[in-house]
Amino acid sequence: MSGIRRLVPGLALLVVCGLIARWLAEFVPLGSPLVVVIGVSALIANAVGIPESAEPGVDTHGRWLEAGIVLMGASVGLERLIEAGGPVLLVVVTAVCVSIVSVEVLARFLLPVPEKLGSLLAAGSSICGVSAVAAVAASIDPDRRQVAYAAGTILLFDAVTLVVYPIVGRTLGLSDLVFGVWAGATMFSTGPVTAAGFAYSQPAGEWAVIVKLARNALIGAVAVGYATYYSRDGGSEAFTGMRLLRIWRTVPAFIVGFLALVVLATLGAFSSAQIAAMDRVSSWLFLVAFAGLGFRIDVREFFDVGMRPAAVVLAGLFVVSTSVLLVLRAVF
Template sequence: MARTTLGDVAPGVAVLAVLAVAAHVLAGVVPGVSALIVAVALGALVANAVGTPDWASGGVATGSLFLEVGIVLLGASVSLAEIRESGPLVVLLVVLTVGAGVVGVELLARQGFGLRDKMASLLAAGSSICGVSAAAAVAGTIDADGDQLTHVVATVLLFDAVTLLVFPVAGDLLALSGKQFGVWAGLSMFSTGPVAAAGFAHSPVAGRWATVTKLTRNSLLGVVAVGYAARYATDEGTSDTKLRQIWTEFPKFLVGFLVVAAVANTGALSSATLASIDTVADWLFTLAFVGLGFDIQLAKMRDTGLTPVLVVLVHLLGVSALTLVAVTTLF
């Protein structure tokens, strides 16, 4: 078996880097557009227009490594202080929303729309916790197919773009207070960036509550990922092999996520260090998402059709309606 050398992967990594920089530049020009959305779009555009040349394939494949390292560093953004600050009522709403979302999407996808593979779990994680980051983390825990992940990522990013436009308008039409809108957006929308952007588009108070609520929701990523790892590891195992299977299948990068989260919450890291970690994680995710874009093959996505989009749409409408009732009643 031939060893992979730096020379083998460098050209492909350079392609990822060039497109990642382009994604950040374009996102900076177009207000409200996430660099991650642009990164996936650029990768998919190149892959479907010209394909992935052999000399770049090895480096493009390293996108999965960048993704895992980015998830590890994501642990630094989990703040127990912010979770405490949000108050027990918000924490309770977050736990109920995430729990109901995961179970609801699993049942909806499998029983309602006939998705019998791991895509249902990726959709559940992505729409219930923190968007593409959650879908990618769970994909690593359950060894999901790359095509499934890229389709789910494309679906989640589509709704990130739509909700970023729709939620601020809905908040104004419904005459929600800053706190009500912030908690509602934090409970209902998918990815952290669009949630914060939608919140601050409404008001500074809404931006603060949206961000705190969303980060509280993000903190459940480790719990849900571990749960999925245990579930899929034991689906075909006997009682004698369950613990061994769980450890074998358990994604070791999640240990890193938990360690980084623990260290960050000791106060040992300065705000400047945390900001630097966040910047590095952002660039790693951008590189990884360019790589995910290369995996998006439109011909293959047509086979699945609009089913994932319909599943997420039904989930979003249901969760948004229920959480809207909750926040207008309780706050």
Template sequence: MDSLGVLERHAPGLALLAGGALLAHLLAGPVDGLQPLVVAVAVGFVFGNLVGIPAVVAPGVGSHKLFLETGIVLLGAAVVIEEFLVAGPTVLALVVGAVAGGVLLAEGIARLLFRLDGETPSLLAAGASICGVSAVVAVGRVLDARGTALTFAAATILIFDAITLVAFPLAGEWLDLSARQFGVWAGVSMFSTGPVAAAGFAHSAEAGQWATVTKLARNSLLGGVAIAYSVAYAARSATEPSVRRLWSEFPKFLLGFLLVAAIANAGVLSAAAIDSIGTVSDVLFTLAFVGLGLSIRVREMRRVGAAPVGVVLVHLLIVSAVMLALIRLLL
């Protein structure tokens, strides 16, 4: 298909995302303190559940993931490396603890408390502890998980993405957390990258940066966890995961984020250029968050059983409480 054909196929969906983004800014503008990014998610959610996603707009709407990843890459220009170097070792320790401890905790809760077996506990553990649905898919491919297990694990994570997107900003205000504390807390406790960024920016721009950077640090551990699972399940499967297979699932936009951050902090870019990049990043985030809202479907959430929801709920409560206590103590 030529470039003109690709543009024509994606144009209706892109127009829907743009219209939702514009509406979000119009609705948020008159309300002091209301973030357009949060309204963008709400606009997408309402439209997606009341109207649905017609086939004609589906290709363009699917581009919201690319917008999110590109926005994160450009967000690197706004990162002041000196600030993160000060808290870097502490934040990194929190990230490693949240991922390693979270995986083991979720496995134990699923297998011992809720009596789940097979690959489902591992899929839930990866999704809740690393990077949401992306981790579910990555670990699922490594383990050759069944389609049903993947579907229910992904749907469970999406339920909590929707819940935490609303609950965490409210909790952050109630707990009177600083921007850095809230951003790191969201980054180590919530699941998928999009909701983490949205929750962070709902608090403040600084919290959004901390949440995104912390979440990217968690995402970077996906490859290691996938390898660990492949070794643990080696005796049960005849399919050995290849390096190419693991690399295909690695969140490569993380590398772009680090590159842009390095360039910006090297003094190569002017202040005006950094401001322009930040503006483009904000636009991309708004488009992406409209698409994120469109992807949250109430009908699909109703199909998830009680056991997976119970596993992830207990995991979320324990991890978020422990991380909150550590963050208040250390940051």
């Protein structure tokens, strides 16, 4: 019980921020509570800071995001996944490959940074943000400062793309499908992708999450690929079976939960009332999760992140986002 009591102040803070955001969203043109709550919590974090007693509860925000995605699976029909399977998989694989290659080329030849830092930036921008940075770092043993630089750069672009993508989407008049697939295929981390998608529309949010989960599922393959590359000359720890197991354990478990609810809902395991209830709970979980996401936005990162890593990621993001958007607009 003492462990649970430690979480109460932070959880209460997240809920209060969510309630404030739902109220403020009524007065913000085109405002979504999911985006407003990030702004509210980020303002609090950077203006007055987070009370130490609230830190443990705030740190649970990632779990609430995962739980919300799992419950969202009940309202996503299996037929949609099957229908989208081929095209979405093609878009995801293409986006991941283009992102990795472009960032690696930029980092090695055009805007040179240390080799392993470039690989961390490529993994973070192509798969699932800081989670991919951590997974690949576990497989290639970079300098700790390189991990910090890569993580800081990715978090910087998470904050920027969360705001910029919906603006670009509305300016270009993108359909819900195109915007959702575009955001899911090219933005970095699951939280900002989900927030941007649902800020655009409910269907766009669902498509963004589906595509993003497909990308997340590739984290193990990319980590293994980098481990194999860096162990070719004995420059890093031997590529053992235990290491392979440790890398594959980084594959997000909530993807399995999401797919399980998709299948159960398709088989009729839930009534329409139960699905509606899970959808409402999912919306609240997202709201609480994004409050925590906002609390982790530090404006000092805009000044602390080195210019060259940021330039590498910016150029890579421009290449992959533009190319994917052009393809999507041509196809859809």
